[in-house]
Amino acid sequence: MSLAQARGVVFDLDGCVWTGAEVAPGAAELIAELARRARGVAFLTNNSRATARDIHARLAALGIEADRERVLTPLEIFGEFIRERHGRSRVLVIGADEMSAVVRAAGHEVLPVERYREATVVAVGNDFDLSYARLTAAARAVAAGAGLVTPNVDPRLPIEGGDFLPGCGAIVEAVAIAGGRRPEIAGKPEPPLFRVALARLGLAPAQAVMVGDSLEADIRGARRVGMQTVLYAPAGGPASDEPDLTVRSFVELGRALLP
Secondary structure, three states: OOHHHOOEEEEOOEOOOEEOOEEOOOHHHHHHHHHHOOOEEEEEOOOOOOOHHHHHHHHHHOOOOOOHHHEEOOHHHHHHHHHHHHOOOEEEEEOOHHHHHHHHHOOOEEEOHHHHHHOOEEEEOOOOOOOHHHHHHHHHHHHOOOEEEEOOOOOEEEOHHHOEEEOHHHHHHHHHHHHOOOOEEOOOOOHHHHHHHHHHHOOOHHHEEEEEOOHHHHHHHHHHOOOEEEEEOOOOOOOOOOOOEEEOOHHHHHHHHOO
16 A cells, blocks of 8 residues: 555654644644545654643644544553553652653552652653652662563653753663663553554554654554554655655655645
């Protein structure tokens, strides 16, 4: 099946549809045209600090219409992800308040950092209040046998101006190395979120295209579940034969999807 025949398109957000507060040129127009032509559209982000409701509101504020049920973040499945792998747990959360809220809502106990020795699971996300003491508590809990889970292992979070913040992956890697355990990943490139997106589009993997800026998280993850892939690389970069197509703009992407 060619890209033009795909019945649905799943877009990554950070570094793709937007960078920081800036929408990529042509992104809103292409998304609106896909919807006008009855092509399914979903949004899939590895953001570890935002719920789907938060992301939906941000899309609306930027003038991008989206079906709320087709906006997905790892936090949407994170509490159940922990339950499936570790049962009801005592969780030390190194991350945003939103992560603590979804973990607690799934029936887990969220521990204060001073009780790290009681943790059966350590959950690590982007933590703008990270301190050496919090990092130490997480690593010690993991070294003592607690499971280590994370929404994603993205090393960088792109922001406007071409700059970045250290991503969730940078923090969880420090915990993993010191604690001696590799993390279990709820978001991209693992299959669960891709499969939820496909289910909400009502499509088989081969009928949908994943558009993203990360070879590891977006392209390889989508290919693992059988989706077609487009790498969005506005600044160019090393050539790769992994995606079905590489584009430098949403205008170029539109020509491929809507000839």
